[in-house]
Amino acid sequence: MWQWLASIAPVAVLFSAIAFFRVRIPRAGALGLATALASAALLGTLTLPVLADSVGGGLSAALSILYAVWPAIFLYEFMREGESFTVLKDAATSLSGDRMILVLLFGWVFSSFLQSITGFGVPVAVCAPFLIALGVRPVAAVMLTLLGHAWANTYGTLGLAWDALVDLSGVQNVAATSLYAGIFLWLINLSGALIMCFLYGRGPAVRHALPFVLAVSAVMAGGQIAVGQVNPTIAAFVPTAAAFVLVLGAFRLGIYTSEWSCESRLLAAPAQADAPPAAPATPATGNVLASAAPFLFLAASSLLLFTLPGLHDSLSGLRLLGVPLFYHAGTVLTLTAVFALLLLRREGGVDRAGTASACRAALTKLLPTSLGIAALLVLARLLFNTGQIEILAQGVAATAGIAYLPFTAALGTFGAFVTSSNMSSNILLAAFQSEVAAQLAAPAPLILAAQTAGGAAGAVIGPSTILLGATTAGVQGREGEILRPLLVISLAQALVVGLALSVWIGVGA
Numbered sequence: 001m002w003q004w005l006a007s008i009a010p011v012a013v014l015f016s017a018i019a020f021f022r023v024r025i026p027r028a029g030a031l032g033l034a035t036a037l038a039s040a041a042l043l044g045t046l047t048l049p050v051l052a053d054s055v056g057g058g059l060s061a062a063l064s065i066l067y068a069v070w071p072a073i074f075l076y077e078f079m080r081e082g083e084s085f086t087v088l089k090d091a092a093t094s095l096s097g098d099r100m101i102l103v104l105l106f107g108w109v110f111s112s113f114l115q116s117i118t119g120f121g122v123p124v125a126v127c128a129p130f131l132i133a134l135g136v137r138p139v140a141a142v143m144l145t146l147l148g149h150a151w152a153n154t155y156g157t158l159g160l161a162w163d164a165l166v167d168l169s170g171v172q173n174v175a176a177t178s179l180y181a182g183i184f185l186w187l188i189n190l191s192g193a194l195i196m197c198f199l200y201g202r203g204p205a206v207r208h209a210l211p212f213v214l215a216v217s218a219v220m221a222g223g224q225i226a227v228g229q230v231n232p233t234i235a236a237f238v239p240t241a242a243a244f245v246l247v248l249g250a251f252r253l254g255i256y257t258s259e260w261s262c263e264s265r266l267l268a269a270p271a272q273a274d275a276p277p278a279a280p281a282t283p284a285t286g287n288v289l290a291s292a293a294p295f296l297f298l299a300a301s302s303l304l305l306f307t308l309p310g311l312h313d314s315l316s317g318l319r320l321l322g323v324p325l326f327y328h329a330g331t332v333l334t335l336t337a338v339f340a341l342l343l344l345r346r347e348g349g350v351d352r353a354g355t356a357s358a359c360r361a362a363l364t365k366l367l368p369t370s371l372g373i374a375a376l377l378v379l380a381r382l383l384f385n386t387g388q389i390e391i392l393a394q395g396v397a398a399t400a401g402i403a404y405l406p407f408t409a410a411l412g413t414f415g416a417f418v419t420s421s422n423m424s425s426n427i428l429l430a431a432f433q434s435e436v437a438a439q440l441a442a443p444a445p446l447i448l449a450a451q452t453a454g455g456a457a458g459a460v461i462g463p464s465t466i467l468l469g470a471t472t473a474g475v476q477g478r479e480g481e482i483l484r485p486l487l488v489i490s491l492a493q494a495l496v497v498g499l500a501l502s503v504w505i506g507v508g509a
Helices: 002-019 025-043 048-081 084-095 099-117 122-133 138-148 156-169 174-228 237-252 285-307 311-315 329-347 352-385 388-419 422-439 444-461 463-473 479-508
Strands: none
Touching: 002 025, 002 352, 002 388, 002 479, 025 352, 025 388, 025 463, 048 084, 048 122, 048 285, 048 329, 048 352, 048 463, 084 099, 084 122, 084 285, 099 122, 099 138, 099 156, 099 174, 099 237, 099 285, 122 138, 122 463, 138 174, 138 463, 138 479, 156 174, 156 422, 156 444, 174 237, 174 444, 174 479, 285 329, 352 388, 352 463, 388 422, 388 444, 388 479, 422 444, 444 463, 444 479, 463 479
């Protein structure tokens, strides 16, 4: 029992510091790391080689993430300086006066599309500013965006988390695992969108957007199930792209284009929340194209780099400090940031002084963000290397027995919280979940599907992801306000998946 308590202590300290004591994430990560070192020493699993591997492996993992985070922050600052988000917001509101639907468009559909090809926190870094431009409060904008693309984490970044699940679990029936995972992720997708509506405007917003949510969810999550049976690499990309085109097509047909609003506490001006967004003058086509071009460039270059036959084999082996130089979202984001800056300079949206101002703003955000992510990933590696993750997982499964099934997905959520990654949660827990399935005589494909669905739900409460979102939204130090409600939602989604798993296995038995 004491071993389990010692192992849970670092996670408890980390969570409590962020959620309840409003400690900034870099300092909270350092507190969690210090607690993990003390716990490992108490358990007798802390040795010099283990410590060296934890620091080296954690920093290497942090560098891989920061390679995407750094250019994402510069991209945001360049586009903010060039007022690209305002231009695109005006373009969107010229297509529809329905602010609730526009929030879903950017916070759910477009963020999921970005997750499908990039990941690494890019969706929240890019889409939260869109919601802020629509009038959503910054903390709420980060929260809604994280919630909106959670479901796409397993097959996002062109299937990295899915590949980790299959490779490390040794599951034989991959097609069945993909089918069950798709169904569980549909629950995350649909519930996430409905919760976004409820948070925005309670019952009136849910009733108003329900047909939109059901139709788009069928395309995105239903499409992911279908494409996942054929090619998991593009299982999230194809349906999210189709959904985005579907929404734009609906606007062209006059569907959900009328002005609609409701009272919302999430808007920056509560006194005017019941007023529809002002209909802007139709923006100049050139400005819209210039503002949208970086996102088009991002999508096109991602597809070219990640899906072109033969290119993966040619470029994936080129690494620096363990980080792929070319076959990485950071490469695409770096190219996109440079492209955006050059285009905005040419179009006159950003001059030399504006470029310097954007660079200063980005550099100001980089240091605390980098330190926080590094501390969190060294902590995650240390917990794994010193056996504390294994002690926690085995303790839960051994104590609960068959009653563990409803909490299967919640364990995946826990892994994603600790590591800020669905992929890392699968790396840590896939083999364990497979072993639990064998011990309980439960179908491994169902257990593993619940694991990755829980990891997808938990990725939104990853401290490093929340830190990135808070940084780009300009609300550093308020991460606890984002974490607390998302924690409740993520655990609720994981428990729903766990209950569905238990019923499924019970009916099958």
